[in-house]
Amino acid sequence: MKKLLSLVLALAMMMTLVSVASADPLTASVAGFGGDVTITVELDADGVITAISADGSTQTPEVGGAAAATLNEGALAALVGTKLADVDTKAIDSVTGATITSDAIKTAIDMLKAQAGGAEAAQVKDGTYTVTVPGYSVTEQMTLNFTFEGGKLTNIETVTAGNTPVIFATVEERLYPRLIESQSLETDAVSGATVASSAVKQALAMAIEQAGGSAADWHTPIEKSTEVIDLDGYDVIVVGLGGAGMTAYLSAAEKGATVFGIEKAAKVGGNSTNTAGPMAINPPSRVEANGGQIVPPEDLLKDWAEYTTIDGQQDAKLDVVEKFIAESGETLDWMESYTFEFAPQMAAFFHPAGWQVWATYGGKNGGTKDDGYIAAIETAKAMNEKNDYMLELEAKELIMEDGKVAGVKAVAWDGTTYNIHGKSVVLATGGYAGDPELEKEYIHGVWKTEAMTQCDGAGIRMAQEAVNANLYNMDVVPVSHIAQVYNIIKNDDLTKDQKAVLTSLVIDNSYPVIGENGKRVNDQIGMFFSFDCWAAGPTYFVIYSEDDINAFKTEGLKNANVPMFLAQGGTVEANKPVTDLDTILEVGKQYGDVYEAASLKELGEAINVPNITELVEDNGKAYYAVKGASYIYSTCGGLEVDTNINVIDTDGNPVPGLYATGNDSIGVLLASEKAYVTYGGAAAGWSLTSGRLAGANAAAYAKGE
Structure with missing residues (x-):
C-alpha cells in the first residue's frame, strides 16, 4: 500500500511538473513609441514568475529598445520569484528619456496581472485631469485635459497642441471622438499623425492613473468591420493625394474622366504641404513678365546630364528629365488657374549657376498650401457627380483582370474593405521613407524623418507584385x-x-x-x-x-x-x-x-x-x-517610368493604364548613390508635374483617346 501511495504521489508530482513546464506563457502588447511593446511572463502553478521579458524591438534602438533591455536586465529580472499578483508596477522606475516605452511595459504587466488573476477593474474618479507629454513639436510639449464622468471618458480638451496645427487638427477631429466612443487605448492612431496620436494615448493612460484607475483596464479590443464594398465605373483611380496625387486627380477630372482618390492619411497634401516650393522652368507667365527666357533649358539639361553621369555612363533617363524641364513651368501656370498662388519672382537655390528655377506658393488669397490642396481636390470632385475620394483609406493591392490593371483593393481605418474598379491607376504614394526594411535594403539604414511616414512604399510594392514593375535607382540618397x-x-x-x-x-x-x-x-x-x-x-x-x-x-x-x-x-x-x-x-x-x-x-x-x-x-x-x-x-528612388509617366516592367515595356508619379518614380531623374540635385525644388516640381501629366494621360487611356 505504501509503495502504491508513493507511486501515486510520484505520478502526481510528475503531472504537476509537466503541467507547469508545458503551460503557455502569458503575453500582452501595448503601443509604445515606434510600435507595440510585448511582455512575456512564465508562471509556476502558484502564480510565481519564473521568467519575464520585454520585447522592445519595434522601438528606437538607442532609446525605447535600450529601455526594454535595461528593464529586462534590472527591474524585470528582479521580479523572478515574485508572485505576479504582488507586482507593483508603480514602484518600477521608468528609464530616463524612454517614458513611453517604460510606461507601455508597465501597463502590459498590469494587463497580465488582470489576465492571470481576473482582478476587478479599478474605477476612475470623476473630474478633469491635466497631463503634459512631448508631442511632435521640438519646442512645445502637448498639454491635454481629460474629463471622466461615471467612470467613463467624456471629453478631451487641447490646452497646447505640441504638434503641427494642421496635422493635429486631424487628431482632434478623429481620434478624440473615437477614444470617447471606444473607451479603449487600443484605438488606432490616425494615419499621418502617428506621433501625435501616440502622445494623446500616452497622456490618456497617465490621466487614467491620476484618476485612480489602471491603464491596463483600458486596453480592451476593438472590433473591426468585415464588410466588403465594391465601387465600380471609374476611369482613373489615384492612390495618394499629396502633391502628385492632387495634380493627377485634378488633371484627370479636368479631362472629363471619372476619378476616385485614395488617401491613407487623414488629410490631403501629404509631405508636399511641408515643402517650400517646386522647380518650375520658364513658366510662360513669368517669362512674359521677365521680358524673355529665364533659364536656358538646354544648359540646364546639359548640366543635369553631367551630374547624373557615373563612370562615363548616364544614369538618369534624360528623355524624362527633358520632359520635366519642358513641362514644369506649364504646371505652375496651370495650378495658378485653379486654387494656388506662386511668388511673382522665380528664385535661385544653391547651385553655382544661380538659375532662377523655383518659387514658393500657397493657396489663393493668402491661404496656406493646405487650403489650396483642399480647394483643388474639392474643385476636381465637383467636376463630375461620380468623382469622390476617401481619407484614412489604405491601398493594399492592384486589382488585375485579364492581365490588365482594373482597380485597387483598399482597407479603411474601421476595417471595411473597398474594391474600387477602374480603367487606370495613378500611383502617388510618396516613396518609402516610412518603410524601415526598404530603407535598410537600399539606402544603408533607417533614416530619421521630418516627413509623414504613411509614405511606406505601398505604390512600389503593389506595382512589383501585380505587373512585375522595374525599379530604378532605389538607392538615390534621400532628400x-x-x-x-x-x-x-x-x-x-x-x-x-x-x-x-x-x-x-x-x-x-x-x-x-x-x-x-x-x-x-x-x-x-x-x-x-x-x-x-x-x-x-x-x-x-x-x-x-x-x-x-x-x-x-x-x-x-x-x-x-x-x-x-x-x-x-x-x-x-x-x-x-x-x-x-x-x-x-x-x-x-x-x-x-x-x-x-x-x-x-x-x-x-x-x-x-x-x-x-x-x-x-x-x-x-x-x-x-x-x-x-x-x-x-523623402526617399528618391522608385519605379521606372517613361515620358508618359507609364510604369515600365522588367522586360522594358510600358504597363498600359498604370502610372507612377512623384517620389514613387523620381529615381528616373537622378543617379545611383548620389544626392538629390541642388537646382531647387526638383522633388516638389517632379511631384506636381508628373502628377499633372499622369492624370491627363490616364484619363486619355481610360477614354480610349
Whole structure:
C-alpha cells in the first residue's frame, strides 16, 4: 500500500511538473513609441514568475529598445520569484528619456496581472485631469485635459497642441471622438499623425492613473468591420493625394474622366504641404513678365546630364528629365488657374549657376498650401457627380483582370474593405521613407524623418507584385536638409539654452565628423552642415576629446552653431564658458545622444566604429561622441517610368493604364548613390508635374483617346 501511495504521489508530482513546464506563457502588447511593446511572463502553478521579458524591438534602438533591455536586465529580472499578483508596477522606475516605452511595459504587466488573476477593474474618479507629454513639436510639449464622468471618458480638451496645427487638427477631429466612443487605448492612431496620436494615448493612460484607475483596464479590443464594398465605373483611380496625387486627380477630372482618390492619411497634401516650393522652368507667365527666357533649358539639361553621369555612363533617363524641364513651368501656370498662388519672382537655390528655377506658393488669397490642396481636390470632385475620394483609406493591392490593371483593393481605418474598379491607376504614394526594411535594403539604414511616414512604399510594392514593375535607382540618397541630435529632447530635462548647446555640438564641422560606416566626411560638408551631413549616412558622430570638453567649460564653444531647421528656441554663444556642460552631456547620455569612453579605442567600440583611431588623432585621453542624424523629407528612388509617366516592367515595356508619379518614380531623374540635385525644388516640381501629366494621360487611356 505504501509503495502504491508513493507511486501515486510520484505520478502526481510528475503531472504537476509537466503541467507547469508545458503551460503557455502569458503575453500582452501595448503601443509604445515606434510600435507595440510585448511582455512575456512564465508562471509556476502558484502564480510565481519564473521568467519575464520585454520585447522592445519595434522601438528606437538607442532609446525605447535600450529601455526594454535595461528593464529586462534590472527591474524585470528582479521580479523572478515574485508572485505576479504582488507586482507593483508603480514602484518600477521608468528609464530616463524612454517614458513611453517604460510606461507601455508597465501597463502590459498590469494587463497580465488582470489576465492571470481576473482582478476587478479599478474605477476612475470623476473630474478633469491635466497631463503634459512631448508631442511632435521640438519646442512645445502637448498639454491635454481629460474629463471622466461615471467612470467613463467624456471629453478631451487641447490646452497646447505640441504638434503641427494642421496635422493635429486631424487628431482632434478623429481620434478624440473615437477614444470617447471606444473607451479603449487600443484605438488606432490616425494615419499621418502617428506621433501625435501616440502622445494623446500616452497622456490618456497617465490621466487614467491620476484618476485612480489602471491603464491596463483600458486596453480592451476593438472590433473591426468585415464588410466588403465594391465601387465600380471609374476611369482613373489615384492612390495618394499629396502633391502628385492632387495634380493627377485634378488633371484627370479636368479631362472629363471619372476619378476616385485614395488617401491613407487623414488629410490631403501629404509631405508636399511641408515643402517650400517646386522647380518650375520658364513658366510662360513669368517669362512674359521677365521680358524673355529665364533659364536656358538646354544648359540646364546639359548640366543635369553631367551630374547624373557615373563612370562615363548616364544614369538618369534624360528623355524624362527633358520632359520635366519642358513641362514644369506649364504646371505652375496651370495650378495658378485653379486654387494656388506662386511668388511673382522665380528664385535661385544653391547651385553655382544661380538659375532662377523655383518659387514658393500657397493657396489663393493668402491661404496656406493646405487650403489650396483642399480647394483643388474639392474643385476636381465637383467636376463630375461620380468623382469622390476617401481619407484614412489604405491601398493594399492592384486589382488585375485579364492581365490588365482594373482597380485597387483598399482597407479603411474601421476595417471595411473597398474594391474600387477602374480603367487606370495613378500611383502617388510618396516613396518609402516610412518603410524601415526598404530603407535598410537600399539606402544603408533607417533614416530619421521630418516627413509623414504613411509614405511606406505601398505604390512600389503593389506595382512589383501585380505587373512585375522595374525599379530604378532605389538607392538615390534621400532628400535631407536637416541635421539634429539623434534623439531630440522634447521635454524639460534640459533648458532651451542647454538644448542649444547640445545641438551646436552635433553640427560642428570643425571637429571630426564620422559616419557609422566608418568614414570621415568633413571634406564633404560645405557651408550648410544640414544639407551635406547625409554623406555620413543616416547617422553620424562628432568627436570631441577630453581637452575639448574641458576647454568648453572654461572658455566656451569655439563656434555657436544654430540649425536651419528643428531649432528649439534656446541661445548659444561662442567663447562663453559652458559651466553646466557636465549636466548637458549627462542628460545627452541618457537619451543616447552622447557617448563617453576612457580612450579613443573604447569610444570606437561603443559607437561601433572600430577604425576610429585611423580617423581621429589620439591624444591618449578620454573622448566623447555626440550622435546626430540627417532628417529626411523623402526617399528618391522608385519605379521606372517613361515620358508618359507609364510604369515600365522588367522586360522594358510600358504597363498600359498604370502610372507612377512623384517620389514613387523620381529615381528616373537622378543617379545611383548620389544626392538629390541642388537646382531647387526638383522633388516638389517632379511631384506636381508628373502628377499633372499622369492624370491627363490616364484619363486619355481610360477614354480610349
